[in-house]
Amino acid sequence: MDRALYIFYKDLNMHHQLEEVAGSFEILPFFLWSEWLNQDVDDTPSLRYRLALAKRFNDTVLPQGVNLLTGDVDIPEIISVCQLYKINDVFMRKHYEPREKEFQERLVEELTSFGIKCVLLEGYTAVPVGAVLKSDGTPYVKFTPYYHKWRTKLCASKRRKVEVNWTLQGLVPPILDDSSHVFVEEDFKALGKFLTKGWQHYSTERNYPYLDSTSHASALINHGGIAVSDLISHLLSLPVHDEIEAFIRQLAWRDFYITVLWYFPYSEDQNFDRRKKVNWSNQAMDFFVWCQGQTGYPIVDAAMNCLYDTGRMHNRLRMIVSSFLTKDLLITWKEGANWFKEHLIDYDLALNVGGWQWAASTGADSVPYFRIFNPIIQSEKYDPHGVFIQKHIDMLHGVATDRIHEPQKYGVPYFAQYVDHRLTQKNIGQYFQKVTITKN
Template sequence: MIQSLVWFRQDLRIEDHCALWHARQQGNCIAVVILSPEQWKMHDDAQVKIDFYLRQLTVLKQQLDVLNIPLIIETIPLWQDVPLFLQHVTEQYNIHSVHANIEAGVNELKRDHAVQAILNRLDKELVLYHDRTIFPLGSIRNKSEQPYQVFGAFKKTCYERLSVALPQCFPTIESQSAALKLKSPTQIPSMSELGFEPVNTSMQTLWPVGQGIVQQQLDDFIEQQLYDYHQGRDFPAQTGTSKLSAYLNIGILSIRQCLQALFRHQQHHFIIEHQGQQTWLDELLWREFYQHLLFDYPELSRHQPFKKNTKKIVWRNAHDDFQAWTQGRTGIPIVDAGMRELTATGWMHNRVRMICAMFLSKNLLIDWRKGEQWFMQHLIDGDLAANNGGWQWSASTGTDAVPYFRVFNPISQSKKFDPDAIYLKKWLPELADLNTTEAHEPYAKNPNLNIDYPKAIVDLKQSRLRVIDVFKSL
């Protein structure tokens, strides 16, 4: 007899899965995944991210088969039609409860409220769990019971709670006694069947799927890179970051698994022994901070700046400049290298993301929302909360953002964090024959240099003064 339905969303794993574990405690269950291509397009999800999702979905289906848990895969273009579909499934299989993990975006919450309403009318229920974050959304509050707007204070409260107890992973799910038969077997559609262009195999090779592969990547990072993480993470030519963000984003890996691995050598107690460990924890907490902000301030899901006075900024309507930025043809090597890395791999080094974002929003004075959208359309780890948070930080429109008068000089950043121009020359082959100094500023000492690389589309000093004046006028 089927007792419950597990609704997988951005959590395609069977290990340490909150909703799946609770559903199995009630008895036998079946699972469902709903593919919504038109909704994904509205949310600007990258094709490489969707391909990544579908490849992991194949793995999830195989894992559930081993557990004798049948998986329904349904394509429903828009979320507005999801409630009626789930009503039909619960009636068809006489299911009384649907279990799922909470998602923080406005459209996601609206969808879940509609599902909850239609199930409640049938004396059924949608049970939601906090699985994507370390702490339940809405639970980190200041002394006035208000959400934190400053990361430092938010982090301090998180540290205090983690010192009491680290969150534990859920036990491994046991196989159901017998395979349950669905009335109609379902298949995983291809990218083209969903209305997307196929992703080339070279891109897929960069991002393998499967719990075992990801767990090994996490273990390797902890053992080999964590100790020096605070130093190596800012240098894009080095293997200094974990590159786990894509796996966290679609839930191949859980945040609890990351914390357990981070404190493995401390017997899973909250003891910070070195700076690399603390720096990575702080990065995980920045992710946490942005998830909580998205939940507490719905306007962030509606393309609104957190600082209301910045709505008055008159952004430049500079189509050619924006196109140069997207194509990696701005004449600023570190910016162009980052944008080309994004196009080629579906990912960009975090330090370079900040440089590219600040260059667009401040030096070019182009609306940060255009850059936010472009990143979402190309990032394999595109996450609304983190992407929005990063862009609003760089543009000085967000909570606890960089002060408006602080404008990264991309040339200085390039020289500091890619001193040998290794990253630059990897992504900008037209600079390969230049010496290190020339690679950072190709035309600085030789304006007539004959190479196939554009001159800078903006004067860095003048554009810095321009954006400072714009913010001062607010």
């Protein structure tokens, strides 16, 4: 049997999706780690998480004596491995970020020039990017019509069990971090619980951070601990239920944002809607106060503390803090996105930029400029008993429920409100109305 190189990247544990390859080749597993592809950071919670998944894969999936080959590599090293082990076929899943696209185009071109065949496989998204387009062949930039078409493309595919012939016994084990294995195991456990019966109250409970009733699937999906298509196949095999549909709809947002970034790569660091010119104030002190969780708005501060301490943040809280940074403090979404990149375990470029531009009203299908989350109302509504706030702000332990959302009003010792939301709501509303729309 010929040997093929399989390049794992953000798709660890998708080994069982190797139907396309496993029957015909012995597989040399290669784990791609590149600082350039990692957007020039080398030690963040999300990267440590990915390394922990790689270690888990190495230790639990590969047979004794076979190890993932890895290292900070570029294409010449991949070519050298192919030449060393007489490999003429290389497989990798297709990835969609701008740098990934550039890398994979070069990979195919350079391997081909050495007579090595390189095949890029689908599977990182639930539905292949490019399979959900408008009738005129252009990409959707509104979620709802995208979702309706995307939904028609889903089908439960029963994967056959594949026996993989891993090759190259006895290679030196790679150095893989497993300091984040606790988070990985926590996530597998939480997802298992969610899939057993947690989904039953998904739509009613998913907005309440203190209930912790979402799936915890994001980091596993983004780093390849599970394949989103397998997750969807499982959901479709369950009895039809509105709650399952609500969850599947959320998964569509992931494909939507990945698609938007693929077709509009400039939106990685520019407003998706290029006609919107926003004059951010970008005051360093304002940003510092937000990062430190000292805005004086307990729900914002608790969310920022939670992110810093745990690497996690509930979706509702991401919406609240991103609105606060971009609209109350007038700091560009890029600063917030960067802070999230450095701290989130489930960090993903497309979803992060999509979420931030949504909040800043500069993105595809984003919130209208006049919708500014009121941190006190949000707090009263989504953390009514202050359970989440008390968990992440020691100073507010034991404060009565009716005082915890705006402690200053009742003389409870706490940071002063850094900005007056009622005023900024008014001013920023005007400010955003003045956004200059210039015709292209």
